[in-house]
Amino acid sequence: MSLTPPRPGGPRPNVPVILDGEEVLAFDGETILDLARRLGSPIPTLCYLDGLSVHGGCRLCVVEVNGDNRLPLACATPVSSEMDIRTDTSSLRDHRRRVIELLFAEGNHICASCVSSGACELQDLAAENDVDHIHYALEFPRIDVDATHPKYVLDRERCVLCTRCVRVCDEVEGAHVWDIAQRGSQSTLVAELGKPWGDATSCTWCGKCVLVCPTGALSFKGRSTGEMRHDPDVIAFLARLRDEGEWIDREEPAP
Amino acid sequence: MTDTTDAGRSTGSSAVPDRPRLRMATAWLGGCSGCHMSFLDLDEWLFDLTDRADIVFGPLADIKEFPADVDLTLVEGAVTNTDNLELAKAIRANTRVVVSFGDCAVTGNITALRNGMGAPDAMLERVYVEHPDLAGVLPTEVVPELLPTAQPLHELITVDVYLPGCPPSADRIRTALIALLDAMAAGEPLPRHWRGPEDRTFGN
Numbered sequence: 001m002s003l004t005p006p007r008p009g010g011p012r013p014n015v016p017v018i019l020d021g022e023e024v025l026a027f028d029g030e031t032i033l034d035l036a037r038r039l040g041s042p043i044p045t046l047c048y049l050d051g052l053s054v055h056g057g058c059r060l061c062v063v064e065v066n067g068d069n070r071l072p073l074a075c076a077t078p079v080s081s082e083m084d085i086r087t088d089t090s091s092l093r094d095h096r097r098r099v100i101e102l103l104f105a106e107g108n109h110i111c112a113s114c115v116s117s118g119a120c121e122l123q124d125l126a127a128e129n130d131v132d133h134i135h136y137a138l139e140f141p142r143i144d145v146d147a148t149h150p151k152y153v154l155d156r157e158r159c160v161l162c163t164r165c166v167r168v169c170d171e172v173e174g175a176h177v178w179d180i181a182q183r184g185s186q187s188t189l190v191a192e193l194g195k196p197w198g199d200a201t202s203c204t205w206c207g208k209c210v211l212v213c214p215t216g217a218l219s220f221k222g223r224s225t226g227e228m229r230h231d232p233d234v235i236a237f238l239a240r241l242r243d244e245g246e247w248i249d250r251e252e253p254a255p
Numbered sequence: 256m257t258d259t260t261d262a263g264r265s266t267g268s269s270a271v272p273d274r275p276r277l278r279m280a281t282a283w284l285g286g287c288s289g290c291h292m293s294f295l296d297l298d299e300w301l302f303d304l305t306d307r308a309d310i311v312f313g314p315l316a317d318i319k320e321f322p323a324d325v326d327l328t329l330v331e332g333a334v335t336n337t338d339n340l341e342l343a344k345a346i347r348a349n350t351r352v353v354v355s356f357g358d359c360a361v362t363g364n365i366t367a368l369r370n371g372m373g374a375p376d377a378m379l380e381r382v383y384v385e386h387p388d389l390a391g392v393l394p395t396e397v398v399p400e401l402l403p404t405a406q407p408l409h410e411l412i413t414v415d416v417y418l419p420g421c422p423p424s425a426d427r428i429r430t431a432l433i434a435l436l437d438a439m440a441a442g443e444p445l446p447r448h449w450r451g452p453e454d455r456t457f458g459n
Contacts, residue, residue, distance in 0.1 A: 109457075112364055112457075120458075123455070127455050127457075133407070133414075133417040138362065138407070
């Protein structure tokens with residue numbers, strides 16, 4: 001396992017931790033997820049997206065840390081000195097399978113009739129984590145589809161409540177069209193506090209929510225089964241440009 | 256692809272003489288038959304399969320009663336009506352290894368889309384009475400009664416192995432059958448979570 005070469009003039013990793021049995025150095029304040037990804041140790045995630053704030057809602061990225069009887073979230077937990085972290089144990093794999101199965105059980109995730117089949121993070125997570133059936137009784141909820149927007153469709157039956165759309169609309173686009181209404185199993189994605197999406201005048205039609213959706217919940221209108229392709233990685237690109245001030249005119253143009 | 260006696264089992268197994276012949280069945284519950292179409296897509300490998308196993312029941316063989324003493328049954332479709340339920344119970348009572356075959360058997364899938372509409376009467380009204388091109392009457396003869404909801408197979412009988420996919424591709428079916436038949440012939444534990452060539456579970 002190779003460490004990132006020290007960046008000249010920049011901070012160097014100087015926090016000693018144990019990651020899956022190996023002694024490594026983390027940057028001060030680095031999260032467990034960032035450390036693991038930097039060192040090529042895969043931790044499954046769903047609600048996490050580079051470029052957005054941390055939500056910590058899907059509970060897929062949980063890890064084991066010696067001396068902690070809870071399962072900390074890799075995405076939201078900064079490393080501390082001498083932390084002994086395990087990212088892939090049989091108990092963690094079991095836990096992750098259960099989380100994925102519960103997501104399938106509470107919605108109507110029928111891949112065979114989904115726009116995102118073949119390019120869906122939930123479908124991929126099921127395959128990667130050996131979910132070949134659902135132990136829990138399936139809910140088969142009746143949830144409305146909102147196809148009122150001229151360009152996009154919201155299929156709430158396929159929503160996993162990851163809030164990527166809520167966050168990207170608020171944090172990157174600055175429109176804050178989306179929110180989660182209700183609580184618990186009644187939680188549902190709403191536009192402008194409960195309006196049909198087509199009536200939401202704050203929506204700029206930018207489509208970032210559609211790009212970041214991990215499932216078939218948000219899609220371009222008119223896509224048929226298996227035709228939808230999302231592009232969540234574009235958000236990290238936009239966030240970097242914003243952080244580096246790319247959109248700020250540095251010089252007044254000559255008159 | 257017919258039922259054979261014990262004495263007849265040795266005749267077709269010349270290609271693989273050291274392996275015992277197994278008795279295999281397929282069944283079609285509440286599904287579209289796409290999984291069986293995919294099974295037929297095994298093409299010439301079906302000859303290899305019949306070298307190792309007799310296919311003793313299924314929609315591809317005209318046998319009315321589910322036979323006794325079956326080693327392996329692939330069950331396509333959700334349990335959605337009384338006939339499905341009866342056959343599912345007969346399969347479980349007479350099969351050593353029951354495979355939930357395809358997404359309808361594994362999750363309910365398309366067949367279970369009606370569940371969100373509540374009692375089956377609502378769906379029947381919508382399809383047979385409200386539909387303008389049909390006679391406007393509910394079918395009552397010949398067809399079995401619908402159960403309150405369409406359910407995955409494992410909600411009603413014990414399932415040993417899951418082979419999801421809509422449909423599972425022929426490659427995935429072959430990968431699974433080879434692994435299962437090898438394990439059963441050798442008396443080893445059943446393999447689970449094998450990865451098919453396309454590395455997918457649900458969907459197509």
